[in-house]
Structure formats: structure tokens, C-alpha cells
Amino acid sequence: MPPILQHLQQASKMMSRRKILLLVLGCSTLSLLIHQGAQLSWYPKLFPLSCPPLRDSPPRPKHMTVAFLKTHKTAGTTVQNILFRFAERHNLTVALPHPSCEHQFCYPRNFSAHFVHPATRPPHVLASHLRFDRAELERLMPPGTVYVTILREPAAMFESLFSYYNQYCPAFRRVPNASLEAFLRAPEAYYRAGEHFAMFAHNTLAYDLGGDNERSPRDDAAYLAGLIRQVEEVFSLVMIAEYFDESLVLLRRLLAWDLDDVLYAKLNARAASSRLAAIPAALARAARTWNALDAGLYDHFNATFWRRVASAGRACVEREARELREARERLLRRCFGAEPVLRPAAQIRTKQLQPWQPSRKVDIMGYDLPSGGAGPATETCLKLAMPEVQYSSYLLRKQKRRGGVRARPEPVLDNPPPRPIRALPRGLQGH
Numbered sequence: 001m002p003p004i005l006q007h008l009q010q011a012s013k014m015m016s017r018r019k020i021l022l023l024v025l026g027c028s029t030l031s032l033l034i035h036q037g038a039q040l041s042w043y044p045k046l047f048p049l050s051c052p053p054l055r056d057s058p059p060r061p062k063h064m065t066v067a068f069l070k071t072h073k074t075a076g077t078t079v080q081n082i083l084f085r086f087a088e089r090h091n092l093t094v095a096l097p098h099p100s101c102e103h104q105f106c107y108p109r110n111f112s113a114h115f116v117h118p119a120t121r122p123p124h125v126l127a128s129h130l131r132f133d134r135a136e137l138e139r140l141m142p143p144g145t146v147y148v149t150i151l152r153e154p155a156a157m158f159e160s161l162f163s164y165y166n167q168y169c170p171a172f173r174r175v176p177n178a179s180l181e182a183f184l185r186a187p188e189a190y191y192r193a194g195e196h197f198a199m200f201a202h203n204t205l206a207y208d209l210g211g212d213n214e215r216s217p218r219d220d221a222a223y224l225a226g227l228i229r230q231v232e233e234v235f236s237l238v239m240i241a242e243y244f245d246e247s248l249v250l251l252r253r254l255l256a257w258d259l260d261d262v263l264y265a266k267l268n269a270r271a272a273s274s275r276l277a278a279i280p281a282a283l284a285r286a287a288r289t290w291n292a293l294d295a296g297l298y299d300h301f302n303a304t305f306w307r308r309v310a311s312a313g314r315a316c317v318e319r320e321a322r323e324l325r326e327a328r329e330r331l332l333r334r335c336f337g338a339e340p341v342l343r344p345a346a347q348i349r350t351k352q353l354q355p356w357q358p359s360r361k362v363d364i365m366g367y368d369l370p371s372g373g374a375g376p377a378t379e380t381c382l383k384l385a386m387p388e389v390q391y392s393s394y395l396l397r398k399q400k401r402r403g404g405v406r407a408r409p410e411p412v413l414d415n416p417p418p419r420p421i422r423a424l425p426r427g428l429q430g431h
């Protein structure tokens with residue numbers, strides 16, 4: 001056969017092999033698509049996240065023991081909700097406060113393992129407000145527990161604290177016209193260290209982390225350095241509220257969870273009418289000066305956060321964060337209608353979704369299920385937007401039922417803590 005013909009014959013064989021290969025590829029893609037479609041996932045898992053794994057080949061199993069220090073006004077309720085839902089999906093035990101502590105572990109007292117309801121021990125997950133105490137938490141949580149927490153830029157956080165706790169914190173109540181500016185012009189005129197709920201008015205982050213919120217880094221730089229060291233020793237990840245999605249990407253990578261596991265609805269947000277649209281620069285400076293310990297903590301952990309992002313690969317973290325945002329939007333639309341909106345409690349018909357209201361002057365927003373919103377996704381959607389108080393009570397009831405005989409009788413606290421702030425959602429106050 002002339003060489004030209006041999007060449008042509010070989011080329012046609014190659015072509016048909018290529019066709020077969022393409023056909024096989026096409027079929028397997030189709031079968032993968034069908035398989036993926038059968039799972040109720042909010043992600044196109046067909047295109048796996050291509051970020052390089054962090055030292056985990058072969059892939060690690062999901063980490064199941066997590067203690068989240070829920071600091072105040074830092075997006076902690078949203079993180080708590082993610083952890084509660086993960087715990088439910090994986091049949092894990094969530095440590096919950098004894099009823100006399102309400103839904104917090106007797107905050108502002110130092111955490112004690114005695115505050116934990118016996119039906120919720122031994123726990124896998126802990127995520128309710130408490131004042132950090134390392135020894136007591138280590139007594140409660142299993143070895144290997146991963147500790148995480150979250151910080152927020154101190155001026156924004158202080159504005160939120162000032163508004164939310166305005167009626168409860170005496171230092172704030174003393175200020176004429178509830179003016180944040182007046183308070184920050186002369187905080188010492190209103191603030192009394194040691195009085196009830198004083199910690200909401202001065203270095204709340206430092207207090208929540210178990211530190212002494214009355215120290216000033218200006219007089220005592222070594223104290224701040226020591227506190228940072230202690231936090232670094234215990235916490236595997238310090239998230240940053242301003243970079244919430246990036247924080248969740250780092251969290252899910254740390255715990256070897258799927259992106260699906262960290263989907264969320266924003267919880268506990270104030271209405272625009274209850275917040276300052278922007279904090280003027282001078283006010284922000286004054287808030288940081290007054291809360292210098294918190295500012296020092298935030299600046300340090302904000303810097304270490306970005307070093308963590310860099311070592312995970314900045315582009316990869318941003319890509320995952322984008323995928324998370326897209327999947328979150330899809331999920332919110334499926335759950336709460338084509339244009340999911342945050343509404344004031346009075347407009348939320350589903351009682352289990354009405355958020356706790358700190359006072360008549362502040363509106364805390366929430367989601368509602370569309371009318372007639374029954375169906376297989378209702379339970380998922382309900383939990384996604386369920387406020388802290390309702391979710392904690394629901395989990396406690398469920399775990400008490402599950403624990404049955406395992407639960408020891410509830411000890412009566414010898415020295416009950418001051419009653420934490422409590423009020424019904426405004427819609428239920430009958431005004």
C-alpha cells in the first residue's frame with residue numbers, strides 16, 4: 001500500500017478511537033450529572049473545588065468536635081446556627097446551658113462546666129455565649145476539640161453594643177439622648193467598672209476571651225501581648241466578621257467540612273433604621289481608643305487572618321468565598337422566595353422565626369417562610385433562619401428526649417447568676 005494510503009488508514013483509526021473516547025467521556029459526564037442531580041446539594045459538585053488541599057491527602061474525615069467562643073455582636077449567632085445545623089445533620093450532641101442560665105452559659109460569670117445541662121453532656125459542639133475559661137472548657141470538651149472564635153472591628157462592634165444593650169447597660173443608660181457621640185466624648189463620666197453588665201461598655205472582646213477588660217495597653221503593653229499569646233495557644237482559628245465568607249472558607253478547610261456545611265442566613269442584624277449608616281472617622285477613633293484592648297486584639301488577629309488566607313492561597317479562598325455566596329443566594333431564594341428579604345419581627349408570621357428584641361428602640365430582623373411554605377425543604381429552611389433563643393430551646397428539648405435515662409437529674413445552682421436579658425419578640429408583646 002502506498003505510504004499516503006497507510007497514513008490515511010491510520011488517521012481514520014485514530015479518529016474512530018477518539019470518537020469512542022469522546023462517547024465514553026460524554027456518557028460518564030451524563031451519568032455523573034444524573035447522580036449529582038439526585039442529591040439535594042446547593043453546589044455544582046461536578047466541578048470540584050480546585051483549591052490545593054492543606055496537608056490532607058488522603059482527605060481527612062470531617063472534624064466533629066468544635067468549641068466556638070461566641071463573642072458579642074460579632075456575627076456569632078450566624079456561626080452558632082451553622083454549628084447547630086451541622087450538629088443536627090450529623091447527630092452530634094450540642095452543649096446547652098442549664099435553664100437557670102437561659103440560653104447563655106450564665107454569662108457574664110466565668111464559664112463553669114456546671115452550667116451545662118446534663119442531658120447535653122458529653123458534647124461534641126459548644127456554641128453559646130460564655131466567658132472563656134480554658135480549664136473548665138477542657139474539663140467539658142473531649143480531647144481533640146478544635147477551638148474557634150470570631151472578632152469584629154471594635155468601632156462597628158461598639159456601635160452595635162451601644163444600640164443593642166442601651167436599655168440594659170447602666171453606663172449606656174446614663175448617656176443623654178442615647179448619644180454614642182456623648183458617651184465616647186467622655187466615657188469615664190458614664191462608666192463604672194464592676195457594675196452590672198459593665199463589660200458591654202468596655203473591651204467586650206477581651207472580657208469574653210477571659211481577659212481583664214479594665215487593662216489599658218497604653219499603660220501595660222505586656223498584658224495585651226500575653227492575652228494574644230493565650231488566645232493563640234487555644235484557638236485554631238480566629239475569624240473576622242468583616243470577612244465572614246472568607247472566614248467560613250478557612251473554617252471549613254480547618255474542619256475538613258464541605259462548603260455546603262457552612263451555608264448560612266445572616267442572623268441578628270439590626271434594621272437600617274436602628275443603626276448608624278456610617279460611623280464618622282472621629283467617632284471610630286474614639287471607640288478604638290476607649291476599647292484599646294479590643295483594638296489591639298482585632299489588629300493582631302486581623303493580620304494573622306490574612307496570613308492564613310495567604311497560606312491557603314488567596315485566589316483559592318476568594319474563589320470558594322464566591323461559590324459560597326452564589327450557593328447561599330440560591331438557597332435563600334429557594335427558602336424565602338424569589339427576593340428573600342430580612343423583615344422586622346412584627347412582620348414575621350412564623351413564631352419560631354421571630355427574633356428576640358432587646359428593646360422597643362431597636363429592630364432585629366429575621367426571615368419568614370413564604371405562606372403555605374410546606375415541603376421537604378421547610379425543615380431545612382426553618383433551621384437556617386431560626387434565632388438563637390428558639391433554636392437553643394428546641395435542641396435542648398430534643399436532646400433531653402434523646403438522652404432519656406442517660407440524663408442525670410439537673411443540679412440546682414448554688415448561686416444563681418443574675419437573670420440574663422430576656423424579652424419576647426416585639427410581635428408577641430401585644431402592643
Ligand SMILES: Nc1ncnc2c1ncn2[C@@H]1O[C@H](COP(=O)(O)OS(=O)(=O)O)[C@@H](OP(=O)(O)O)[C@H]1O
Pocket residue numbers: 071072073074075076077078156160241242244266267268269270271275
Ligand atoms: N454574615 C454576617 N456578616 C457580617 N455581619 C453579620 C453577619 N451576620 C450577622 N452579622 C452582624 O453581627 C451582629 C450580631 O452579632 P451577634 O449575633 O454576635 O450578636 S449577639 O451578641 O449574639 O447578640 C449584627 O450587627 P449589627 O447589625 O451591626 O448590630 C449583625 O448584623
